[in-house]
Amino acid sequence: MKDFDKKDLMELRWDPTLREWVLVSDARRRRPWQPKNFCPFCPGAPETGYGWDVLILENRYPMLREDAPEPHPHYFYRKRRAVGKCYVVIETPEHDLDDISDLPKEHIAKIIRLIIDKIREESTKKYAKYFLWFRNKGSEIGVSLTHPHSQIYVLPIVPSRVMREIMSARAYWRENKRCLFCDLIEVEKNDKIRILTENERWISFMPFYSHWPFEAHIYPKRHIGLLTELDDEEIDLFAEILRKTLCGFKKLFASKSTPYIMVLHQSPLKKAFEYYHLHIEIYGLLREENKLKYAAGMEIGGGNFTYDYDPEENAERLRESIKRC
Numbered sequence: 001m002k003d004f005d006k007k008d009l010m011e012l013r014w015d016p017t018l019r020e021w022v023l024v025s026d027a028r029r030r031r032p033w034q035p036k037n038f039c040p041f042c043p044g045a046p047e048t049g050y051g052w053d054v055l056i057l058e059n060r061y062p063m064l065r066e067d068a069p070e071p072h073p074h075y076f077y078r079k080r081r082a083v084g085k086c087y088v089v090i091e092t093p094e095h096d097l098d099d100i101s102d103l104p105k106e107h108i109a110k111i112i113r114l115i116i117d118k119i120r121e122e123s124t125k126k127y128a129k130y131f132l133w134f135r136n137k138g139s140e141i142g143v144s145l146t147h148p149h150s151q152i153y154v155l156p157i158v159p160s161r162v163m164r165e166i167m168s169a170r171a172y173w174r175e176n177k178r179c180l181f182c183d184l185i186e187v188e189k190n191d192k193i194r195i196l197t198e199n200e201r202w203i204s205f206m207p208f209y210s211h212w213p214f215e216a217h218i219y220p221k222r223h224i225g226l227l228t229e230l231d232d233e234e235i236d237l238f239a240e241i242l243r244k245t246l247c248g249f250k251k252l253f254a255s256k257s258t259p260y261i262m263v264l265h266q267s268p269l270k271k272a273f274e275y276y277h278l279h280i281e282i283y284g285l286l287r288e289e290n291k292l293k294y295a296a297g298m299e300i301g302g303g304n305f306t307y308d309y310d311p312e313e314n315a316e317r318l319r320e321s322i323k324r325c
């Protein structure tokens with residue numbers, strides 16, 4: 001870990017108009033120049049060594065750190081210490097692998113088990129409120145390091161989108177005495193047309209309210225809040241359905257692999273939210289072959305997505321693509 005430079009700016013700033021935190025850090029600007037063909041995630045690099053097939057390392061240019069400085073108070077605005085952890089999950093030693101859906105499901109299960117171990121370890125830390133695992137795939141969204149990897153942010157706050165879901169689920173629970181997400185699963189099973197693929201313990205579907213042209217949400221059929229609650233069979237079948245769904249995105253367009261963002265939405269670490277139900281969300285970022293869907297004026301400026309297709313038709317295209325896997 002590099003010594004903390006007192007001049008680095010690293011803090012959380014509160015937006016009182018939208019009521020959400022912004023993570024501020026200028027540490028990434030200081031990323032040193034690296035030779036063009038050097039990959040820090042390949043076996044034998046200074047931080048990786050040899051003899052591994054999945055590896056979790058601390059991110060060298062994090063947004064959060066365990067020893068983050070106490071921010072200087074402002075007379076009006078709220079700030080918080082950016083205390084937390086950022087990790088990189090190096091999912092395979094194979095540099096040229098296109099996507100994790102190219103890995104056997106047993107290998108994906110290994111990745112998931114390692115992440116579960118990390119959740120257990122981080123849950124004991126005082127600062128750890130939330131464990132966000134996410135994966136950005138494709139140069140289109142600025143992924144500069146092509147070696148297959150995902151990221152973990154252990155946060156002192158609950159991310160805004162998850163917070164909104166928790167609030168909705170709480171209101172639904174109070175009104176109906178049922179889990180909102182368990183009910184969504186029932187509706188999708190009943191409607192069938194948006195189901196992408198399914199196994200004994202998991203279901204993957206394109207949401208009725210999809211924001212992105214191709215989107216997949218993957219839920220365990222059992223009502224659970226945290227990844228650490230999965231049993232062995234659920235982990236294996238999670239690996240299977242994740243591989244299939246991602247492979248569907250990969251094969252959607254003939255000439256190129258679909259860039260996507262994948263994120264794990266689970267419960268906050270310490271407080272039990274009995275009305276929350278974990279799931280994975282995958283947003284495919286292409287509208288058509290070589291046409292990116294941009295979040296722009298309406299989406300970013302207005303906050304509502306525009307959907308230019310028929311969601312049920314796109315669900316069928318994605319489902320057919322999964323069948324080719």
Ligand SMILES: [Zn+2]
Nearest residue numbers: 039042095147
């Ligand atoms: Zn590499």
Ligand SMILES: [Zn+2]
Nearest residue numbers: 179182223277
């Ligand atoms: Zn549920």
Ligand SMILES: [Zn+2]
Nearest residue numbers: 165265279281
């Ligand atoms: Zn969600």
